Amino acid sequence: MKAKLSKLPISSIIMYIIAIIVAAVSIGLLVNNIIIYNKLVANYVSQGYVESEVISQLIPNNLLPNIFQSIIYIGVAAILWAAGLINNKLSLRN
Numbered sequence: 134m135k136a137k138l139s140k141l142p143i144s145s146i147i148m149y150i151i152a153i154i155v156a157a158v159s160i161g162l163l164v165n166n167i168i169i170y171n172k173l174v175a176n177y178v179s180q181g182y183v184e185s186e187v188i189s190q191l192i193p194n195n196l197l198p199n200i201f202q203s204i205i206y207i208g209v210a211a212i213l214w215a216a217g218l219i220n221n222k223l224s225l226r227n
Contacts (some may be wrong), residue, residue: 142224148217152210159206166199 170191177187 140225142220145217145221145224148213148220152213152217155206155213156210159203159210162206163200163203166196166203170196170199 173195174184174187174191177191178184
């Protein structure tokens with residue numbers, strides 16, 4: 134097992150680590166955005182607005198863009214992971 138790990142290029146390890154960090158930050162960002170959205174809805178409802186109206190206005194303007202932003206970061210993490218795999222395969226050929 135150690136022989137296989139020693140053959141792993143440093144650049145691939147760095148890409149894997151960065152991909153894991155980006156994925157973790159993305160998941161944290163997604164959870165944070167959902168919590169903020171729920172607090173925002175509760176705040177508007179406590180001010181007297183109708184909950185269904187608040188939700189219908191905030192979903193396209195607040196929640197969906199933040200969810201898509203997190204999905205983009207997960208895609209970046211997947212691309213980094215794939216780049217690490219490709220780099221590993223190419224370096225093993227040499």
